[in-house]
Amino acid sequence: MPFIPHTQSDITAMLQAIGVDSIDALFSEIPQALRSAKLQKVAHGCSEMEITRLMRECAERDGHYVNFIGAGAYEHHIPAAVWEIATRGEFYSAYTPYQAEASQGTLQVLYEFQTMLASLTGMDVANASLYDGASALAEAVLMAVRSHKGARRVLLPDNVHPIYRRVTRSIVSNQHIDLIGLPFANDSGHTALATVKTHEGADCAALVIQQPNFFGVLEEVDALTDWAHAQGALVIAVVNPVSLALLKPPGEWGATGADIVVGEGQPLGAPLSSGGPYFGFMCCKQAYVRQMPGRIVGRTVDVEGKPGFTLTLQAREQHIRRSKATSNICTNQGLLATAATLHMALLGPDGLERVAAQCHANAHALVDKLTAVAGVERVFDRPVFHEALLRLKLPATDVLRGLEAQGILGGYNVTQHYPQLGETILVCATETRTAEEIDNYALHMQRIISRRRLDPPRAVKAAPKS
Amino acid sequence: MPFIPHTQSDITAMLQAIGVDSIDALFSEIPQALRSAKLQKVAHGCSEMEITRLMRECAERDGHYVNFIGAGAYEHHIPAAVWEIATRGEFYSAYTPYQAEASQGTLQVLYEFQTMLASLTGMDVANASLYDGASALAEAVLMAVRSHKGARRVLLPDNVHPIYRRVTRSIVSNQHIDLIGLPFANDSGHTALATVKTHEGADCAALVIQQPNFFGVLEEVDALTDWAHAQGALVIAVVNPVSLALLKPPGEWGATGADIVVGEGQPLGAPLSSGGPYFGFMCCKQAYVRQMPGRIVGRTVDVEGKPGFTLTLQAREQHIRRSKATSNICTNQGLLATAATLHMALLGPDGLERVAAQCHANAHALVDKLTAVAGVERVFDRPVFHEALLRLKLPATDVLRGLEAQGILGGYNVTQHYPQLGETILVCATETRTAEEIDNYALHMQRIISRRRLDPPRAVKAAPKS
Amino acid sequence: MLIFELSQPGRRNSSQAPRDRADVSAIPPQLRRRERPLLPEVSELQAVRHYTRLSQQNFSIDTQFYPLGSCTMKYNPRACNRLAMLPQFLGRHPYAPESTGQGFLACMYELQEILKDVTGMAAVSLTPLAGAQGEFTGVAMIRAYHDSQGDAQRSEILVPDAAHGTNPATATMCGYSVREIPTDADGDVDLAALRSAVGPQTAGLMLTNPSTLGVFERHIAEIAQVVHDVGGLLYYDGANLNAILGKVKPGDMGFDVIHINLHKTYSTPHGGGGPGAGPVGANEKLRPFLPVPIVSKEGEEFRLLTEQSLPQSIGRLSAFMGNAGVLLRAYVYARILGREGMERVAEFSTLNANYMAAQLAKAGFELAYPNRRASHEFIVTLKKLKDKTGVNAMDVAKRLLDKGYHAPTTYFPLLVPECFLIEPTETESKEELDGFIAAMVEIAEEARTQSEKVTGAPHTTPVRRLDDVRAARSLDLVWRAGASAA
Amino acid sequence: MLIFELSQPGRRNSSQAPRDRADVSAIPPQLRRRERPLLPEVSELQAVRHYTRLSQQNFSIDTQFYPLGSCTMKYNPRACNRLAMLPQFLGRHPYAPESTGQGFLACMYELQEILKDVTGMAAVSLTPLAGAQGEFTGVAMIRAYHDSQGDAQRSEILVPDAAHGTNPATATMCGYSVREIPTDADGDVDLAALRSAVGPQTAGLMLTNPSTLGVFERHIAEIAQVVHDVGGLLYYDGANLNAILGKVKPGDMGFDVIHINLHKTYSTPHGGGGPGAGPVGANEKLRPFLPVPIVSKEGEEFRLLTEQSLPQSIGRLSAFMGNAGVLLRAYVYARILGREGMERVAEFSTLNANYMAAQLAKAGFELAYPNRRASHEFIVTLKKLKDKTGVNAMDVAKRLLDKGYHAPTTYFPLLVPECFLIEPTETESKEELDGFIAAMVEIAEEARTQSEKVTGAPHTTPVRRLDDVRAARSLDLVWRAGASAA
Numbered sequence A, B: 001m002p003f004i005p006h007t008q009s010d011i012t013a014m015l016q017a018i019g020v021d022s023i024d025a026l027f028s029e030i031p032q033a034l035r036s037a038k039l040q041k042v043a044h045g046c047s048e049m050e051i052t053r054l055m056r057e058c059a060e061r062d063g064h065y066v067n068f069i070g071a072g073a074y075e076h077h078i079p080a081a082v083w084e085i086a087t088r089g090e091f092y093s094a095y096t097p098y099q100a101e102a103s104q105g106t107l108q109v110l111y112e113f114q115t116m117l118a119s120l121t122g123m124d125v126a127n128a129s130l131y132d133g134a135s136a137l138a139e140a141v142l143m144a145v146r147s148h149k150g151a152r153r154v155l156l157p158d159n160v161h162p163i164y165r166r167v168t169r170s171i172v173s174n175q176h177i178d179l180i181g182l183p184f185a186n187d188s189g190h191t192a193l194a195t196v197k198t199h200e201g202a203d204c205a206a207l208v209i210q211q212p213n214f215f216g217v218l219e220e221v222d223a224l225t226d227w228a229h230a231q232g233a234l235v236i237a238v239v240n241p242v243s244l245a246l247l248k249p250p251g252e253w254g255a256t257g258a259d260i261v262v263g264e265g266q267p268l269g270a271p272l273s274s275g276g277p278y279f280g281f282m283c284c285k286q287a288y289v290r291q292m293p294g295r296i297v298g299r300t301v302d303v304e305g306k307p308g309f310t311l312t313l314q315a316r317e318q319h320i321r322r323s324k325a326t327s328n329i330c331t332n333q334g335l336l337a338t339a340a341t342l343h344m345a346l347l348g349p350d351g352l353e354r355v356a357a358q359c360h361a362n363a364h365a366l367v368d369k370l371t372a373v374a375g376v377e378r379v380f381d382r383p384v385f386h387e388a389l390l391r392l393k394l395p396a397t398d399v400l401r402g403l404e405a406q407g408i409l410g411g412y413n414v415t416q417h418y419p420q421l422g423e424t425i426l427v428c429a430t431e432t433r434t435a436e437e438i439d440n441y442a443l444h445m446q447r448i449i450s451r452r453r454l455d456p457p458r459a460v461k462a463a464p465k466s
Numbered sequence C, D: 001m002l003i004f005e006l007s008q009p010g011r012r013n014s015s016q017a018p019r020d021r022a023d024v025s026a027i028p029p030q031l032r033r034r035e036r037p038l039l040p041e042v043s044e045l046q047a048v049r050h051y052t053r054l055s056q057q058n059f060s061i062d063t064q065f066y067p068l069g070s071c072t073m074k075y076n077p078r079a080c081n082r083l084a085m086l087p088q089f090l091g092r093h094p095y096a097p098e099s100t101g102q103g104f105l106a107c108m109y110e111l112q113e114i115l116k117d118v119t120g121m122a123a124v125s126l127t128p129l130a131g132a133q134g135e136f137t138g139v140a141m142i143r144a145y146h147d148s149q150g151d152a153q154r155s156e157i158l159v160p161d162a163a164h165g166t167n168p169a170t171a172t173m174c175g176y177s178v179r180e181i182p183t184d185a186d187g188d189v190d191l192a193a194l195r196s197a198v199g200p201q202t203a204g205l206m207l208t209n210p211s212t213l214g215v216f217e218r219h220i221a222e223i224a225q226v227v228h229d230v231g232g233l234l235y236y237d238g239a240n241l242n243a244i245l246g247k248v249k250p251g252d253m254g255f256d257v258i259h260i261n262l263h264k265t266y267s268t269p270h271g272g273g274g275p276g277a278g279p280v281g282a283n284e285k286l287r288p289f290l291p292v293p294i295v296s297k298e299g300e301e302f303r304l305l306t307e308q309s310l311p312q313s314i315g316r317l318s319a320f321m322g323n324a325g326v327l328l329r330a331y332v333y334a335r336i337l338g339r340e341g342m343e344r345v346a347e348f349s350t351l352n353a354n355y356m357a358a359q360l361a362k363a364g365f366e367l368a369y370p371n372r373r374a375s376h377e378f379i380v381t382l383k384k385l386k387d388k389t390g391v392n393a394m395d396v397a398k399r400l401l402d403k404g405y406h407a408p409t410t411y412f413p414l415l416v417p418e419c420f421l422i423e424p425t426e427t428e429s430k431e432e433l434d435g436f437i438a439a440m441v442e443i444a445e446e447a448r449t450q451s452e453k454v455t456g457a458p459h460t461t462p463v464r465r466l467d468d469v470r471a472a473r474s475l476d477l478v479w480r481a482g483a484s485a486a
């Protein structure tokens, strides 16, 4: 019996202690009529050896590609120590640290996490993780509306990640919040001050600013922030934490800084792994801390005056406040926050800065090489962090498929989201991409765009990489 | 500076405390003439990201093959928990447990290890590991000669693993010990009683018996043991620990059992990994414990009477007894012993027995399928455990190369070691081999032996398996 | 000691970052960061040592019995971790084409099929990232369904008073008001109260079964009838599915939409607060509203269905396809168990709970529902102990830590005074249960004879009882150089 | 609690073994086992919990400062572990053809090249499984060389009296008698004594440099000359190579054959007693005698050279090619360090040792060789402390455990009374060293004012001081049901 330790004599003794004849008798309160169906589609059990073989076969089918896709999830080097320690049983198999005295390990890590995130974003406080970047934005919108206590409109520019906008809509729509789109400037991709000004006086609870925005383009965050504040609206920043090693932290945007900062934590130590588990983070000004969703760890002292850590402000949360809670979130992404803490500690401020700078430089190199190909051009002319939108003279789907056949994932096809921009792909090169890989990409782009055949024709499926 | 924590101000403060100007000054006692040479062949340092890419590329070059080689190292399922726990920092990065109070974890594991090994072999005591199976045999020969206190001859049958015999010779030859070979029976591969009887009265310190022997064949261990004891010689058993779940333990061989038992511990939780790290084990009768080489853990009590564990009988060892020690061994294979303990605890007696039985059955199935091919025959007719020697009508090298091209490692080429037996390969199938893999092997053997071409001709390099 | 206190300016792990500092002059100065963030400057060894030592300060399943009710703290098999971390799985970008993820998607598709069978639902979406997000999904689907019927008057979600806090919180997030239904003396929903509560305003009922009171809701069929009769829908909170796996299916009980906490029933790790996964299942009626993406199989190929093919979908709840790595772990676990193994989970988790309940009752502890069979968990109320000795449930919980056991869930559900919700799970041995029972008996004895030992507990943990009031009053949520807690 | 005490007859982890019990009737009954071995019958969770908890009872580099002299307890980078455990490396059979292991063999070849450069040797064999086996190899090669010269009279190996126990033990295993050479007051070999000891009977000298006394042997050139002049050979025990990596090469010092402990200098884990790796290097003279296999590069292909191509080889020391996984870890470490990194190892391990020596001396501790520069380690003698307070080196060592530091090596080398051999390694920070120094000062103070605190130490470890005499006298080496230690 996999994972069940009971021997026959244990079972006998236990049934006797309970005073029943069989285990089945313990289910006597379930109405017989409901107990008919057996599991039919579930296979018989596997041994660990069998499932190991099976999973390896599955993994091998997926192989390995040289990846130039970003669009919200980024390939970074993760120090080996991160997951060797994060998967230690004591972190891996513990619950949410409700019993603080028995959970000081997790609690202190989360307190350190909060400190690091608050400092990275330049904010006063941070929580101990939300689900992911997209749902964190939805939570931030709800929080802004709660905090604003008046308006229920939120300005959500069109250059915010399209999926983030959809998720936010799915989550906040039932609470009668109005999400108002803002067009981006045609040739620069950023949200022009003139555009937001069309909403002057429109009683908005918040303005969302993604920096860099979905196109990788840098926004004029100071002006936008100051405008929003002048309107009495909160500023919700959506940021990439790695970029913050180089970019002005939201806490310093404009005269008084953003009010709520959220983002996808994945670039801090979470492997790409088909989209999860990642984690969302949220930081805010002290004034809004009681409106924050999610767990928060505080430092306090024990009965002997010794410093220790505990979950605090639980009165915001569903298990205390129930229908009046700031959110329904309960299980969050704790282990990813632990991994992120390890990741940041291992990189340090200098390491994170070098990583960010190398991403930036590699992306520039990539864009230069690709746009040297006739038929490939940049869509926007403003500075970017580590990705950029390119317009292709051929259908993006075909080009990407051609690259895939060479073991290259050439970027994210953006055409579906912004058809008005033509055939576009969003390309990214992080610090993990080498000069040879970038050259090789450009070479194949050149060939594909000019509709030259491979000579001899061949399609390599990249060898699976372990 | 990878792995070096010193900041510039640390360095300054430390030099000042020492009273020197530079780090270089600390090397002033090294004669200048010797300090000329710089490292030239060593490359510049890599980042972890770079070396990760490089090692993955190396690993990918090696790919994955369906393995039917045994010959002293066996592919077994290893529960995931084994190495997840054995590589925990507390086990992985600790030293030999000299400071017992700070090493109870390792010490208790090794005490449990000794208990398991002693029980598996049916012996009184076990040590806490030697280097590997081959060198353990050499140590056993030295130990037998020390214990016998008279003879310096040891009977070492020709059907003991050829490399074990070479290693033993390399290690014991300088101590004027005579290793005497014994021919095996021509059609059965075992050591006949009649053969050992030719050494009746020849004043031997010990007889070595490998069970199963190198050919996979089972020896008549009872008769051999009793004969040796009647001659006043010790019996050194060389065994595969997994086989002992099915086979009579050496402690029960003959009337009084073997005296010293050694073997390769690899089948107990060590991955194949190109040959190491594995571990040798050694068990013996209580009477010989003070002649044992290697670390031994004993249970004792602390000043409060609480049970605890400590290294004991250290007076046998080099760090105390120096030139009169039982061996020079110091660092052994502790972490592998830890992994083996976990492995045995996770399998339990029933699990180990099922594994052994499945190996036996798979090997039988393999031999049946292969010998159904004309031109492939068994060399010996006696029962085997999980490998068998096959004679081929074509050169073994060619056949194995043909199989390799199909992603199959068809066995170990034994021709080099026993040319008198013709073209022979030793084949093995453990519990990890499936019926399909065995069928596929037989299919290709059939094709290769009958010199049929593949249609269409192709050579698959098995996809690397991660 | 905090990691920041180990930090020294200028210390760095040079092997963990690019050798050179690349040129960033293309970024306009006014958009650049001026001061470095407060990240620790420590060596790799310092970081490894610090976090390894911190880990040792945790209780966890791997080190202690952890009978936290409603949380299903069962053994998290190491194989699940190992196999979900295969390099190809870890390396795949979520936007990589489906053609490059057929192995992964095959696992996801099969997991959907398994969960459909287990829950008796017509379709499953794996995307929700935890139980509460599953609840949100389900209730949003209920709303979408009513909307699709042009039925705009339904404004209320019913929840039993024993419900987990996420249920009412979810209803609010979906724009519903919440009406609580009382529980009867035996722990079942008060049917009369339910009947009088339902009406045309009823959007649906959220129910956990077995309930958070540790008993199976016996009138589930009538309850379903009552709610359905007024046009409402039934939501199943699957947090307690462990108790009935393979024994009875939520679909057969009449539920329209459900979630499953894979981090409970399917043994993915809790990770000190997540990640989890809360897949949602729906019957034919609610199926069109499931969130995307969903994995479909077309011929031998696996594809992700999106908004295009599911136009009525409530949309997306996260940027990608859910907590893929958690889903892989659950898949491996499900495959190892197989169908027989799943039934055994229900059987042995129930056996363990009933055994502990029986033994604790014999030892003088008061069961909240002595006339009921326990499900996979049960409630002890320590009210009498408190009345007699002044020792409350929290004190006993803390004292258990000293004895090497994690405490059960305390003070939940709220309606039972001095409540201990105890869930042993099927992976614990009788010896472990007996040890815990003995510890409870010892503590009860201590409460009578030397109560300060209990009220002053814990004594052996890295810190002693913490001042939660101070934590909330003088908030210290991030470290600042120079500031100190003590 | 022992794992056997958690065992219950009939309990088993069914997922860890084949479902069916295969037929074994082909094995004759008289060769079959009758009773099952005493392996524990525990659940997977029980095993995981038991061994996880046991692990927490260890001190280790990952959790404590561990300044064990002569052992080089430096940080074991996690990347080395991760990369050596790549599935293709783990899965390769040692007898798989070379064609299937070109990636692995490339790493091994490069490691040989790196070690040649570092040691100044002409060739390297990676096969020896630890330092002591490397020593055996080297001395066996010395014998093989003399034999090849027809020089059968050489019967003696010289070792300094400060030598590690493996040196004389090795000489004996190689059939030599051992002659000890005294050390002079400053820790160098007594040259006069050496001169009078050498002769036609001298097969060779084994030397560690820097020596186990923590100082560099300054007369190494003369020593080499003296030994070579009489036809003897020089063996270099590379246990202390960490101190001079990239600074001076054993080959340049005149050594003919050497070993390197990769589990020291190249930071592969000690694993609680191994595995290690003790590659051996030789100059041109001794090269033909190196053990096989050795990796060679022919064109772009890597091959294993065996007895066939190296007929004078001393043969084989283990069944396969050495501790391959350990060698891979060392290779990764060497590549991360690179040439500059290796020099820094010598520099900073030496800086740390000299700093500690200076600070301890200032704090009143007596250095064994106060006039010498420390190498990467140094010796404190606690003789005066013992004379004054009765507290001996072992007591101080045990008390250090209470303060969270692993003890230095005690009572080795034997010639220094109340000896502490302290090796901080380069990976420890100044703060950690300062903490240790402060603990030493505290303990010295305790020894004067409340010596029972020290002599009764340790107080905070899982067990207190153990009865070693009893352990050796009433041997309890394996557990038997019913027997108990207490």
Ligand SMILES: Cc1ncc(COP(=O)(O)O)c(C=O)c1O
Pocket: A329, A330, A331, C070, C071, C130, C131, C132, C133, C164, C166, C167, C208, C212, C237, C239, C240, C261, C276, C277, C278
């Ligand atoms: C009954 C019940 N419902 C819902 C939840 C919420 O699930 P999650 O924590 O996965 O969001 C829990 C979790 O504890 C629960 O016990």
Ligand SMILES: Cc1ncc(COP(=O)(O)O)c(C=O)c1O
Pocket: B329, B330, B331, D070, D071, D130, D131, D132, D133, D164, D166, D167, D208, D212, D237, D239, D240, D261, D276, D277, D278
């Ligand atoms: C000086 C010296 N020589 C030799 C050895 C033996 O090396 P190993 O333990 O690797 O066999 C050691 C190990 O401690 C040592 O310190």
